[in-house]
Amino acid sequence: DSGVTQTPKHLITATGQRVTLRCSPRSGDLSVYWYQQSLDQGLQFLIQYYNGEERAKGNILERFSAQQFPDLHSELNLSSLELGDSALYFCASSPGEDEQYFGPGTRLTVT
């Protein structure tokens, strides 16, 4: 158990819908990262927040957005969902610059 929690574990929704994925980092970790794991793209970095501020952006679609709240938990919002958005979404947190600890992931299925 890495100490990073993600909810929900599974999510099934229809195309065109919007969902919110939630992540609680390890106690004391200020940085939160979001990654997407799909069969065709592999593991891809989406976005990073540090203490509430966006720090880095990767291959995140405009339909996706994220935020980090004052209590340091983070949410990833996915809207206008398409079949290709079906994937595992991981959150990771880190205490500093080196280690990133991953949560168990949220499996999103878009039908």
Next chain:
Amino acid sequence: GEDVEQSLFLSVREGDSSVINCTYTDSSSTYLYWYKQEPGAGLQLLTYIFSNMDMKQDQRLTVLLNKKDKHLSLRIADTQTGDSAIYFCAERMDSSYKLIFGSGTRLLVRP
């Protein structure tokens, strides 16, 4: 450019050593990581090495880094059936906090 490559599959006999290889392209990588993913689970950080090191040992795990050839390897001594999983190599560049992952090597340990 950012690219991390790994072989797709490795099969070893229980008790033998496993060596999983990885090559990366960006010479500005500062940290290189090995993660383990078991079926239906998240990514578990196994170990990581800073780019100014050649080797790091942690119990059954040995990481070797050849910075000149941009080659990273993970050796698992006395491989057990519980080591069967997908192993991901990842790099982090000095200019960014995001991790760039390889496609993963599936390790199968035969009894």
